[in-house]
Amino acid sequence: MRNKxxxxxxxxxxxxxxxxxxxxxxxxxxVQNDAKLYATDANGNVNFAxxxxxxxxxxxxxxxNLMGLTYTYQQVxxxxxxxxxxxxxxxxxxxxxxxxxxxxxxxxxSKDANFLAAIDDAKKESRTSNxxxxxxxxxxxxxxxxxxxxxxxxxxxxxxxxxSYGSSDNDVLKILNEEVEQAVDRSFNILRTRIDRxxxxxxxxxxxxGTGRIQVEIPGADNPERVRKLLQSAAKLEFWRVAEFQDxxxxxxxxxxxxxxxxxxxxxxxxxxxxxxxxEEQKEDGNDLAAQLESDQTDTTNLENLxxxxxxLFTLIKAPGGLIYDLNDxxxxxxxxxxxxxxxxxxxxxKFLWSVKPIQKLNDGTELMELYAVARERGGKAALxxxxxxxxxxxxxxxxxxxxxxxxxxxxxxxxxxxxxxxxGRRIAIVLDDYVxxxxxxxxxxxxxxSSISGNFTIEEAKDLANILKAGTLPAPTTIVEEAIxxxxxxxxxxxxxxxxxxxxxxxxxxxxxxxxxKGGLVANLALIFNIFFILGILAQLNAALTLAGIAGIVxxxxxxxxxxxxxxxxxxxxxAGGLNIQEAVKKGYNKAFSSIFDSNVTTxxxxxxxxxxxxxxxxxxxxxxxxxxxxxxxxxxxxxxxxIDRMSKRAKEAKISLETPLSKRLFKNLHFxxxxxxxxxxxxxxxxxxxxxxxxxxxxxxxxxxxxxGGRTYVVQFPDKVVASDLKTELGRDFEDAGTEVKxxxxxxVLKVTTSYLIDDDSDEANAQVQKALIDGVQKFTGLSFVDNxxxxxxxxxxxxxxxxxxxxxxxxxxxxxxxxxxxxxIVIFLYIFIRFRKMSFSLGAIIALFHDSLAVxxxxxxxxxxxxxxxxxxxxxxxxxxxIGYSINDTVVVxxxxxxxxxxxxxxxxTKTVFNNAINSTMGRTLMTSLxxxxxxxxxxxxxxxxxxxxxxxxxxxxxxxxxxxxxxxTPIVADLSxxxxxxxxx
Numbered sequence: 001m002r003n004k005x006x007x008x009x010x011x012x013x014x015x016x017x018x019x020x021x022x023x024x025x026x027x028x029x030x031v032q033n034d035a036k037l038y039a040t041d042a043n044g045n046v047n048f049a050x051x052x053x054x055x056x057x058x059x060x061x062x063x064x065n066l067m068g069l070t071y072t073y074q075q076v077x078x079x080x081x082x083x084x085x086x087x088x089x090x091x092x093x094x095x096x097x098x099x100x101x102x103x104x105x106x107x108x109x110s111k112d113a114n115f116l117a118a119i120d121d122a123k124k125e126s127r128t129s130n131x132x133x134x135x136x137x138x139x140x141x142x143x144x145x146x147x148x149x150x151x152x153x154x155x156x157x158x159x160x161x162x163x164s165y166g167s168s169d170n171d172v173l174k175i176l177n178e179e180v181e182q183a184v185d186r187s188f189n190i191l192r193t194r195i196d197r198x199x200x201x202x203x204x205x206x207x208x209x210g211t212g213r214i215q216v217e218i219p220g221a222d223n224p225e226r227v228r229k230l231l232q233s234a235a236k237l238e239f240w241r242v243a244e245f246q247d248x249x250x251x252x253x254x255x256x257x258x259x260x261x262x263x264x265x266x267x268x269x270x271x272x273x274x275x276x277x278x279x280e281e282q283k284e285d286g287n288d289l290a291a292q293l294e295s296d297q298t299d300t301t302n303l304e305n306l307x308x309x310x311x312x313l314f315t316l317i318k319a320p321g322g323l324i325y326d327l328n329d330x331x332x333x334x335x336x337x338x339x340x341x342x343x344x345x346x347x348x349x350x351k352f353l354w355s356v357k358p359i360q361k362l363n364d365g366t367e368l369m370e371l372y373a374v375a376r377e378r379g380g381k382a383a384l385x386x387x388x389x390x391x392x393x394x395x396x397x398x399x400x401x402x403x404x405x406x407x408x409x410x411x412x413x414x415x416x417x418x419x420x421x422x423x424x425g426r427r428i429a430i431v432l433d434d435y436v437x438x439x440x441x442x443x444x445x446x447x448x449x450x451s452s453i454s455g456n457f458t459i460e461e462a463k464d465l466a467n468i469l470k471a472g473t474l475p476a477p478t479t480i481v482e483e484a485i486x487x488x489x490x491x492x493x494x495x496x497x498x499x500x501x502x503x504x505x506x507x508x509x510x511x512x513x514x515x516x517x518x519k520g521g522l523v524a525n526l527a528l529i530f531n532i533f534f535i536l537g538i539l540a541q542l543n544a545a546l547t548l549a550g551i552a553g554i555v556x557x558x559x560x561x562x563x564x565x566x567x568x569x570x571x572x573x574x575x576x577a578g579g580l581n582i583q584e585a586v587k588k589g590y591n592k593a594f595s596s597i598f599d600s601n602v603t604t605x606x607x608x609x610x611x612x613x614x615x616x617x618x619x620x621x622x623x624x625x626x627x628x629x630x631x632x633x634x635x636x637x638x639x640x641x642x643x644x645i646d647r648m649s650k651r652a653k654e655a656k657i658s659l660e661t662p663l664s665k666r667l668f669k670n671l672h673f674x675x676x677x678x679x680x681x682x683x684x685x686x687x688x689x690x691x692x693x694x695x696x697x698x699x700x701x702x703x704x705x706x707x708x709x710x711g712g713r714t715y716v717v718q719f720p721d722k723v724v725a726s727d728l729k730t731e732l733g734r735d736f737e738d739a740g741t742e743v744k745x746x747x748x749x750x751v752l753k754v755t756t757s758y759l760i761d762d763d764s765d766e767a768n769a770q771v772q773k774a775l776i777d778g779v780q781k782f783t784g785l786s787f788v789d790n791x792x793x794x795x796x797x798x799x800x801x802x803x804x805x806x807x808x809x810x811x812x813x814x815x816x817x818x819x820x821x822x823x824x825x826x827x828i829v830i831f832l833y834i835f836i837r838f839r840k841m842s843f844s845l846g847a848i849i850a851l852f853h854d855s856l857a858v859x860x861x862x863x864x865x866x867x868x869x870x871x872x873x874x875x876x877x878x879x880x881x882x883x884x885x886i887g888y889s890i891n892d893t894v895v896v897x898x899x900x901x902x903x904x905x906x907x908x909x910x911x912x913t914k915t916v917f918n919n920a921i922n923s924t925m926g927r928t929l930m931t932s933l934x935x936x937x938x939x940x941x942x943x944x945x946x947x948x949x950x951x952x953x954x955x956x957x958x959x960x961x962x963x964x965x966x967x968x969x970x971x972x973t974p975i976v977a978d979l980s981x982x983x984x985x986x987x988x989x
Contacts, residue, residue, distance in 0.1 A: 007639045018537020024079040027064040031073055044722055045750050060331035072328050081540035084547030084621055090219035091227050097187050099133040099180045106179060108156040114144045115153050134176045186467040188214055237386020240374035242427040242439055243350060327358055327367040349376045356435040372429055372436050383419050388412025392469035394462040402462035403454040406469055421445035432468050501945045505938030517569055520659040523644045524565035527636040531561045534632040547621035557629025559935030560891055564637030566930045567593040569659050582649045596898040600891040603833055605630045607826040614822040622883050671922040676914050679974035693860020696867050703874040704866055705740060712757035713771055716802040718794050722749045728782055735778035738871035830890055838901055842979035847893050850972035854889045854963050861959040872952030881953050885960030893968040899924050917977045921969055932965040
């Protein structure tokens, strides 16, 4: 094996990195368990607000010491392996920036009747159209005023520098589109800054392409009111005068004296406590505020000298108008300023504000934050409010450096001139939501409303600042159009069932591989362990989230990893049977298997890349895990296993190594089954099965769609004690006549949110009453509790419905569309790749037809199972399962195709197509059945013991793997043979 040293070094490096990153996950789980314990009452109920408060309190605190390096809880959370919303719960919110308000604002809130009517027409049209709102508005306006000009509406004082009465409609339309786009960007930047400070979660925020919508996901968020306030509170832009250092140094001097006294009391109190909690130890770790004040630096003049004491916690560094602190200390400093005795020492006309982001990063990785002391004006207000800003644009100064041009209205211009004239040589802080974005020095009085803000900006930073300054320019409210407070799709019990089932399945695979391949099975199992370890470690390194769809990707890659080793071992056995010694057989076996392994992995990798590009939600989560898994399985199976096999072959006595056991010695030997002669029977059976399934599906009114796709009614139900959501879901499924149902925690684990699509198409009051009665009956049967009206308190013997409403689907139309595009695009990519690799259209067509066959067969199986009383929902998890099936099926098919290509190259002119194809299938039969069997073992155990929530997912995989194996032999390969014959006849004709 070439480059053995490189493979060993790479394996060691990647392993160490995985251990390093996964260690943060263990630490994070420990802190979360502590927080949960802290927030759990005597009855076992968890107060989520209290748990959040605990985690917030340690957000900036060191919680992990790794070989002398300390990490705060924030740093740990940023590095851990995250769980997606479907595994740990959280909050999903979609916000929309209204283009209507932006256009009205640009018009100066025109009262023109035709203008307002056109706005209304465009609003109605936008409900069913994918075109931009501005274009819809323009068309509506021209219909009402064919000869009218947009400049008649938008040429006003607010737009005087951009729109005149002579501006063309195209020029005005361009400005309208730019303003709408900038408003969305502005809202996006503000929201991103806010949620980045949310605290204990790793939030995800993204713009939905082609819309004015912004999607926010905050895993682990349990406090909906906090999130709503965070996302919907109005952006508050202000201009504050920055106080000089000497203005507040005496106050800090007095505060320091108070802290010294506190420190002495603390030291006396903690002398008798456990050594681990002593302030002296905290001082060594840099965590105690008062420790740095022991030197009694009480003179104002000595504050500058304090900057040299880098070992102390709160390093006070005199800066122009501010103080510089370690980022990790900001939480404790905030707590300090909230103390009543400290507030009493501060001037009434002063407040302290943090910079919005670190201003510098030291060589040791320490990030520094600036704390600004700003002066309150009369009434405690800022010097100037942001509503006076009419426009702001990124520009360049006379030296070509990025800056920002800001314009104000008449009132603001007058006040701005006075403020700048009184503060020459001092700084003015530009503040949004109480965070300082920049604090430029005033070089001179600024007459008029035009100002140029310069600084050490990049172009992107200047654009962001311009957007911030425009936050109050136009009335562009951000409204929540979709909200989901998501409890885990899998409850803790169901999560444990799923994990236990997968582990049990893997154990069975490990045992089976050893029983079948002897020492070779040990090597395959080692490669499999490395593979799973690498997948989880790399997910943590990329700060990706592990979702239920991601678990589907891991299941698929487990099967593919075993498949690669089986291919290699079967090839080695063939070469040894041909008379080669073990070392030559290993060399040739790996070389000959490489092509099949490479092709099957590349086709699946290409599909994963396309799904990631076009997909959203669970499709994206699946794609990330799949791509990582493919790379890891290829490396572990081809390179890591080679290291062990080479070593074993060199040490083997008499140049022999066992890849067989008594169980496998005679299995799949000398097969000569005529598969192609059975192709018509296979075609017929497949057609009958799919036809029956489709007919049943039509009779059932379509697939049993889950709440993800249909929407439904939602109820918030309160219990006296904790109730397991997944168990209640199973019970309610019967009362709701197997309609799509979700049961999730809501704020606390004794409050559940029940959502069902039962009678969703019936909006009558009678239907509402019927659904609620079914819910009450189901809960009473499950819990034995009695229902009481929500006006009465909940006791140990009853439950109540706190609220109810009818909700829409939680999956947006654009996600459905993108998922469809991803499926179609994936099929196209697979078709093209197989055509390029195999040089024949028949191979591409055979693969694609087989994939369609597999998809239809799985859907048919769902319909037939529902007829037999096993109703499985088609939801986001089903999407993940279908993607898994497609990936597995194409992998299986490509392996057979690769052997056909090899045998066609070796075939004599006398060999007919039927013989070659049959020989190819027979020669790969051992590999095909072994791979399918090992993967089925994992999925079968998941199906039996994985819990009710995973039942539909594992059922789809179970059917899909069997159907995929069948189709690669009896559908894909025979179709290639039939098309090849047809093409030959056409060529002869």
